[in-house]
Amino acid sequence: MSLPVNYGEAVLLLDEERKKSFLFVLREGGEIGTHKGRLLHKDIVGKKEGSLVLSSTGARFRIFRPSIVDKMMKVQRKTQIVYPKDASWLILALDIRPGMRIIEIGTGSGAFTMLLAQLVGKEGRIYTFDRREDFLENARQNIRRAGLEDRVVFSLLNAGDLFPVNNVDAVFLDLPEPWLAISPSWDALLPGRPLATIVPTAEQLKRTVESLIENGFLVMDVVEILERRILVRKKEGVRPFEKMVGFTGYLISSRKIIEE
Numbered sequence: 001m002s003l004p005v006n007y008g009e010a011v012l013l014l015d016e017e018r019k020k021s022f023l024f025v026l027r028e029g030g031e032i033g034t035h036k037g038r039l040l041h042k043d044i045v046g047k048k049e050g051s052l053v054l055s056s057t058g059a060r061f062r063i064f065r066p067s068i069v070d071k072m073m074k075v076q077r078k079t080q081i082v083y084p085k086d087a088s089w090l091i092l093a094l095d096i097r098p099g100m101r102i103i104e105i106g107t108g109s110g111a112f113t114m115l116l117a118q119l120v121g122k123e124g125r126i127y128t129f130d131r132r133e134d135f136l137e138n139a140r141q142n143i144r145r146a147g148l149e150d151r152v153v154f155s156l157l158n159a160g161d162l163f164p165v166n167n168v169d170a171v172f173l174d175l176p177e178p179w180l181a182i183s184p185s186w187d188a189l190l191p192g193r194p195l196a197t198i199v200p201t202a203e204q205l206k207r208t209v210e211s212l213i214e215n216g217f218l219v220m221d222v223v224e225i226l227e228r229r230i231l232v233r234k235k236e237g238v239r240p241f242e243k244m245v246g247f248t249g250y251l252i253s254s255r256k257i258i259e260e
């Protein structure tokens with residue numbers, strides 16, 4: 001089913017040439033300014049996804065409903081966020097499925113929370129924690145804009161404190177000192193279920209792995225993901241782009257073990 005886009009809906013306006021995009025909600029009387037001229041919302045309403053629209057300067061744009069990655073990349077950022085290349089690995093490591101209950105600390109800008117919330121569906125719950133009230137509020141607004149607020153419980157918590165929920169299906173840690181939250185995570189997790197984390201330095205990586213082992217987790221994998229974009233051109237030849245994101249973080253996956 002592909003209904004035309006309408007007022008009140010979020011749309012992604014994509015510059016066909018440069019792949020620069022704009023995410024906004026269609027409003028009566030609305031207008032969007034771009035690097036290549038302006039477009040009136042009324043000229044977008046009624047178009048099907050994938051349609052061509054022209055700006056005031058005649059530049060070509062395409063209309064899409066935003067994907068979850070589009071929404072993650074456009075959150076109001078107060079912190080570093082988990083990038084899509086890492087997010088996809090982490091989602092598999094966390095074995096996320098509809099209906100699951102998941103703990104996350106720290107919430108940050110809520111980019112990864114948003115992805116978790118979409119994947120667990122209406123019946124699932126994400127319990128997300130951060131020590132900063134202002135970050136929690138910003139993340140709440142980001143997730144509200146994505147229409148996923150009903151699946152997320154936001155709470156203030158300092159890593160190391162016991163989580164107010166237990167029997168959860170997975171734990172994700174994204175904070176500078178993940179080892180502080182490892183013992184409370186073991187208490188909150190169902191037996192055998194995964195804990196995954198991302199850390200930016202080798203020192204944090206080593207300390208986290210040691211702490212996981214000491215606190216009853218089996219470390220499954222430690223990886224760094226490199227993503228290289230490829231230029232596919234008609235005349236000049238096909239080759240990788242010169243620039244790439246050099247490093248985002250080390251990823252660790254583990255599972256809770258029990259002595260029985």
Ligand SMILES: C[S@@+](CC[C@H](N)C(=O)[O-])C[C@H]1O[C@@H](n2cnc3c(N)ncnc32)[C@H](O)[C@@H]1O
Nearest residue numbers: 081082106108109110111112131158159174175
């Ligand atoms: C890199 S951000 C998380 C980004 C988030 N995953 C996203 O995709 O938007 C790290 C967060 O951890 C929080 N944090 C740092 N230390 C903490 C602690 N000891 N207890 C709770 N939260 C903490 C910070 O306030 C910050 O919001």
